[in-house]
Amino acid sequence: MKAIPYSDEVLYDNLDLEHDYEVYEMSGGYDPYPSHMTPRFHSSEIMDYGSNDWAYDNPEVDALLDQANRELDFETRTEILWEIQDIIAEDFPYIPLFTSDDVHAIRKEWTGYVCMPGGIFNWYNRLTTINLQHEDMEYGADFIMAYPSYIRYYNPIMGTDGRSALVVSMVYDDLVAYDEDMNLTPWLATDWTVSTDGLTITFNLVEDAMWHDDVPLTAEDVKFTIDFYKGQDVPYDVPLMSRIDSVETDGDYTVIVHMAEPYAWAVNDFEDVPIMPKHIWEGKDWDWPVHPDAMPIGSGPFKWDSYLDGEWIKLVANEDFWMEGKPHLGTYTVRVISESSARYLAISTGEVHSERYELDTGFIEAAAADPNLAPLEDTWCVGMWDYYIAFNQRFDPALQDPVVKKAIAHAIDKDRLVEIARLGYGTVTETYIPPQFFGPAYENPDATTYEYNVFLANQMLDAAGYLDIDADGIREMPAPGEEEEEEVVAPETIEELQEAIEDLSTSLSETRGQMTLLESEVEALGGRLNSSLNIAYGLAAVALIVALVAVYYAMKS
């Protein structure tokens, strides 16, 4: 096996359309609840651009996933999910490796931020937004955050990329939010009830919420938002919206959602639906750019104040925010600093106070030694990007054989990977719904896991008949139809002893081979960080040169 670092673009093209890779290593990305299970493992997602890009197809898992998505009781649902994980850990379309954790450089004079899985400055981390404050100023401090590039959208529906989503989450409210242990908490909805058949969800809203243009926020706006989502030609939040039948209001502060079928994650999904003002959005389309027609008007803790497209956005505290005493900050400025070292320098001088994303591994050492920054232990949260090694289940018989994949799993030292690739700032994941991210409730004490044991890996391959017949350091496929029966016999003659020694040395070289594979994987990981950047630069240069040469020759003729 050979590890080749590809740029993201090339790799994605293969995953989306070509589907002819054999093994790849990449990160997927989690939502605050295990929404990734259905797209990654349901056979309905085996298609061009589908999320099940390893083509994992198991009718039993499909049925269980459908069942879990309809199961309203958390305990029962979690047990179904455990069962699914056990089956998948046996079939093994991918091996979970680790999450790349968020460790932030934050000036030490700032307090009140909340570390939750996914990071301090993640879009669903609304607690940081409302609680962040200066140590000497409970209210009114000016916080400046560096972004690597400008937000893509002013439009809250499309603002799903991490950069836009954080700004959207500060300006707009959702019905529900998450706390630091990933439990659902009230937000615009003070409480909610789900009927026993799961077909009716009733939300009660806070009564003193106002839009930033001083219009009261009512149940009509919530109904409008859901109807708006359902009425567009490009669908967003499909799993939720496609299952909603209709919405009605009961008075100004109660919304009743009628579901077409029970959906286990309905309330969770509402965390991702920014409530939009009906009086502004009525008659608009999903791709209304908002800018430059109007400043985004929301109901959230911060109001849009001013901006310079491409450079900065200044948000000011919403003094009429419905939550008592929040937010603490006076202004929240987002500032674009393209280059990662320039961002770090800006944090060091105090020109900005933190940045949106985690520290580049290159600056971790310097940041740990900087007395002006908060200790890194305090800003270290489990990351939302989960890295894995995936096996294409389409054609290679070796990769369809669970034994091979299990042996590979046993041969991977995940701790060492985290140490090398993330300088230790990563969390090893053993299951498909790791409790370190999704919360201890998802911890299955009996989950199938694969410890690091190269010897065992080799034994498993030997037993399954993957032998290195021609002694070139690479194991061959077992002959078809041949059942391997290993019999361990103590060597009696000199020849047998020699044979046993040879076997052992082959096995050792195999181990070395596995180690080299591991190292090359780590290199590939590091290379990936740079290669996409380099390739983009290279392509731009080539494009420019080709265009200029073509123009030149055309002129000459």
Added chain:
Amino acid sequence: MGFKEYVGKRTLHGVVTIFLAVTLNFILFRIMPGDPTRAVSGDPRVDTATRLALIAKFGLDRPLFEQYFIYLYNLLRGELGISFVQIGRPVIDIILGRKMVNTIILMGSSMFIAFILGITAGVYAAWRRGTKTDISFIITSLATYSMPVFWFGMLLLLVFSYYINVFPIAGTITPGLVHPNFIEYAKDYLHHLMAPMITLGVSFFGGYFLFMRDTILDVFTEDYMLTARAKGLTNRMILFKHAMRNALLPMVSLMGVHVTFLISGATMTETVFSWDGLGRLIYDSVRNNDYPVLQGIFLFMAVLVVVANIVADIVNAYLDPRIKEAADR
């Protein structure tokens, strides 16, 4: 062939060239790996259904030929399309806005400074050929010429924005500041402009200097220089009246070629200093496969090159009868 026919022929050539550039731009960005809808769905929350709908919306599921003819048709109507990445925003608004002004100011000022300094130093070094002054100028200019511009930019950033905090670290204007009047705004803008301008000026200087020095040395071997000397003119008169004037002609042609830089910008420098210009827009758009924006920028660049060249040719033909004669033959 008369002058009018010559102009007509050059214009026709230009139109054909632009058409070729348009076609090349279209193909080039589409054979590049990557998928524009990835930029949208890079976020795990975006569902496959959303992505498929976007692909259909952008027309990316149609045959390439069909896409090409739709593009040409829209182009003829003066429609450059809508950005894939900032959905809903017309390409023309993105390109012909503040970003273009920022780039023209940055590139224009740094090229102007490098041009003036390069010419002066080039004439002087050529005059003092072989002396220590000449050699130190050559070494300096070779060093700055071959130095990676982003590296020099990072050094400037480290020294002037970190150790001695005199220049701002990023942007074109202080974020969130409301300027009382235009003078204050201009002062703030210039303050932000300094570091990237110095970086680019230094990187351009070497090229102009070496070019000017070589041209002057060529001119020195001409007979009219001997004549000038024989007439007993002062050194200053010989240098600036006779040598420099003649050496400036190829220099001006060179500047003509460099006009494209005004628009294409300097991706590296703009990125290091977070200067919000077209160079950085090209970089971001390549990364996100934003075909319409890329096609728009490169179309502008092609048009600019072609027009600049036609104008230069026509002016030259008008001024220099030899070219007209050559065209007649």
